[in-house]
């Protein structure tokens with residue numbers, strides 16, 4: 082086909098812009114912050130689950146601690162009552178003996194409760210320690226995600242701007258190109274996923290490097306200044 086020189090220059094400019102848009106989109110897609118954000122969120126989910134388990138463990142330990150405390154307080158109250166009864170018995174031997182046995186029972190149980198209390202206390206200390214670590218991990222992960230997001234918005238914003246301005250520019254350019262030429266270009270670009278126009282270099286296609294048979298080349302040149310590469314099918318600028 083024969084293409085006006087100005088149109089040819091515009092076509093090459095359009096390709097240049099399109100490639101810039103493609104590159105910017107690809108870089109946007111591959112920004113490492115994307116993976117970092119995703120990783121921080123995934124880790125956060127796992128740590129959150131751990132936090133929930135720890136909270137349940139702690140609530141359970143707290144409950145047991147409260148139960149032991151209640152039982153101990155009740156026993157202390159009973160001890161006081163029985164002791165008062167002993168004091169009031171004024172040496173009634175049988176009554177004192179029975180009450181003393183009761184007191185012994187209370188004391189033993191309270192000693193056992195004290196040991197239990199200490200054990201639960203240690204357990205709580207361990208849980209609180211891990212809870213502290215988990216809280217720190219969550220803070221660190223939040224910070225990681227925040228920093229990655231901030232950097233993504235900044236870098237991504239620049240790339241999005243390139244895409245946005247490129248698309249505006251290509252729309253303007255495309256509207257001034259002859260329809261048929263634009264359609265060929267769009268079709269070829271869609272098929273090749275990038276470079277749609279090559280320049281002839283010597284006797285080879287500048288895009289796929291394939292040498293074109295001389296007779297064929299003369300034919301192509303006879304038909305105009307833009308042909309189609311017989312190897313890769315791209316538009317080939319022949320002049």
Ligand SMILES: [Zn+2]
Nearest residue numbers: 286289310313
């Ligand atoms: Zn080619």
